[in-house]
Amino acid sequence: MKADQVPQDEKNLNEGKVAKLYYATDDQGNYTKVNSIGWEPETVAMEQAWEVVHDEVEQAREKVLTGKASPVLYFLKKNIMNVSMVAGYMGTLSLIVRLHMLPYFFNKLSKKTLEKYAYTFRVTVEELTDINRLKKKDGN
Amino acid sequence: MRFHGLDFDEPMAFGIGSGLFFSYMPFVKLNGIPVASYRIWPGHIFKKFSNRIGVKIERQKFSTPQAAMTALDKMIDKGQPVGMLSSVFYLDYLPAAYRFHFNAHNIIVFGKENGRYLVSDPVMEHTTDISYEDLARARFAKGVPEPSGRMYYPVQIPGNYNTEKAIWTGVKETSDRMSNIPIPLFGAKGLTYLSKRLRYWPERLGNKKAIAWLGNLIRMQEEIGTGGAGFRFVYAAFLDQSSKITNEPELLNLSRQLTTAGDKLREFAYYAGRVCKNRNSDTRTFAELADMLVDASQQEQKIFTELHKLSKSK
Numbered sequence: 001m002k003a004d005q006v007p008q009d010e011k012n013l014n015e016g017k018v019a020k021l022y023y024a025t026d027d028q029g030n031y032t033k034v035n036s037i038g039w040e041p042e043t044v045a046m047e048q049a050w051e052v053v054h055d056e057v058e059q060a061r062e063k064v065l066t067g068k069a070s071p072v073l074y075f076l077k078k079n080i081m082n083v084s085m086v087a088g089y090m091g092t093l094s095l096i097v098r099l100h101m102l103p104y105f106f107n108k109l110s111k112k113t114l115e116k117y118a119y120t121f122r123v124t125v126e127e128l129t130d131i132n133r134l135k136k137k138d139g140n
Numbered sequence: 141m142r143f144h145g146l147d148f149d150e151p152m153a154f155g156i157g158s159g160l161f162f163s164y165m166p167f168v169k170l171n172g173i174p175v176a177s178y179r180i181w182p183g184h185i186f187k188k189f190s191n192r193i194g195v196k197i198e199r200q201k202f203s204t205p206q207a208a209m210t211a212l213d214k215m216i217d218k219g220q221p222v223g224m225l226s227s228v229f230y231l232d233y234l235p236a237a238y239r240f241h242f243n244a245h246n247i248i249v250f251g252k253e254n255g256r257y258l259v260s261d262p263v264m265e266h267t268t269d270i271s272y273e274d275l276a277r278a279r280f281a282k283g284v285p286e287p288s289g290r291m292y293y294p295v296q297i298p299g300n301y302n303t304e305k306a307i308w309t310g311v312k313e314t315s316d317r318m319s320n321i322p323i324p325l326f327g328a329k330g331l332t333y334l335s336k337r338l339r340y341w342p343e344r345l346g347n348k349k350a351i352a353w354l355g356n357l358i359r360m361q362e363e364i365g366t367g368g369a370g371f372r373f374v375y376a377a378f379l380d381q382s383s384k385i386t387n388e389p390e391l392l393n394l395s396r397q398l399t400t401a402g403d404k405l406r407e408f409a410y411y412a413g414r415v416c417k418n419r420n421s422d423t424r425t426f427a428e429l430a431d432m433l434v435d436a437s438q439q440e441q442k443i444f445t446e447l448h449k450l451s452k453s454k
């Protein structure tokens with residue numbers, strides 16, 4: 001790639017914080033370093049990945065509000081985690097986390113376990129347990 | 141690296157550490173989507189590089205965040221910058237769009253100011269800082285792989301070293317891996333293999349999933365690190381520099397060819413991006429994309445076979 005072909009697409013998700021270093025060739029075919037502020041295919045691929053995440057978060061929200069799942073599912077999706085990751089943070093088995101995703105078991109949890117979940121998801125215990133908060137859509 | 145008076149930049153380290161690779165393993169899945177990799181694990185590159193130059197590296201891992209952070213504080217107090225593994229998710233200085241759970245991100249911590257750690261992150265343009273809590277979380281993220289607070293720093297720097305020899309060892313290993321592994325999943329052939337699978341994604345997976353997989357492929361190719369095609373250019377830059385050091389004009393020639401092959405891969409990403417954007421995955425476009433990969437694969441196969449021959453004669 002020639003140095004003047006390094007993409008500088010204005011529309012990107014980098015918030016002006018990240019500039020990618022490219023190795024491109026100059027007129028003589030020797031390599032130089034060029035910074036790039038963004039490239040469209042990357043942006044498209046990243047947007048697409050986030051869309052999937054947002055869809056899943058919305059589905060999880062619905063499930064929690066209709067009583068089919070506990071807030072654990074919602075925060076799991078919101079933090080882009082999966083069951084085994086949460087189990088890792090909680091220091092327990094995946095099966096246990098799966099059970100806690102059901103409202104029946106979630107409502108029986110001790111304060112200590114709730115605190116642990118809250119720490120894992122980086123929220124307070126109130127934010128974790130108060131389903132009414134989920135009714136408002138947040139700007140994720 | 142500069143800190144210790146060793147004058148190697150990124151392409152040289154990448155080349156000597158035999159970084160370039162390709163593998164597509166449909167059975168290894170991340171979030172339900174197969175993984176394609178365009179290089180060797182960065183830890184691996186770093187290890188090979190230090191071995192070949194003769195730098196001794198001390199590596200540590202920890203069982204608790206407290207122990208890991210205390211050890212880090214000690215090294216910083218001595219004025220020793222420390223490299224470490226971290227999870228991108230907890231690095232709050234990165235743009236929100238980047239913060240997925242990717243647990244093998246290498247950063248360097250080089251100081252502490254007002255209780256915040258000073259960080260040099262290869263992705264960022266400038267140095268930045270992070271709080272104790274976020275750094276502790278990032279170093280002890282769960283998932284695959286687990287960083288477990290791993291950190292590393294050089295303890296012994298060689299007085300003199302043989303750059304030329306290191307270059308040839310590096311070239312030999314890379315070219316051997318790229319051209320000679322008799323399994324179709326790895327090396328330049330891996331691209332052909334991927335193209336064969338990709339050709340049938342729309343039929344096999346349906347429209348929506350095929351697009352998702354393709355988008356993921358672009359992310360693997362272009363986003364993580366300097367990305368797949370990016371690594372081709374880094375490697376070409378390495379060959380370019382090496383040809384000057386070793387006085388071997390053939391390397392420069394091969395560097396040019398690799399640039400063309402890298403351009404092919406970027407073109408692939410560009411069109412793949414188009415397909416994703418239009419949400420249109422009729423089989424013809426996927427067949428065309430597959431053809432581009434085959435093309436890049438053949439070019440790379442040729443380049444690395446020649447490189448292998450050349451490095452063996454040294």
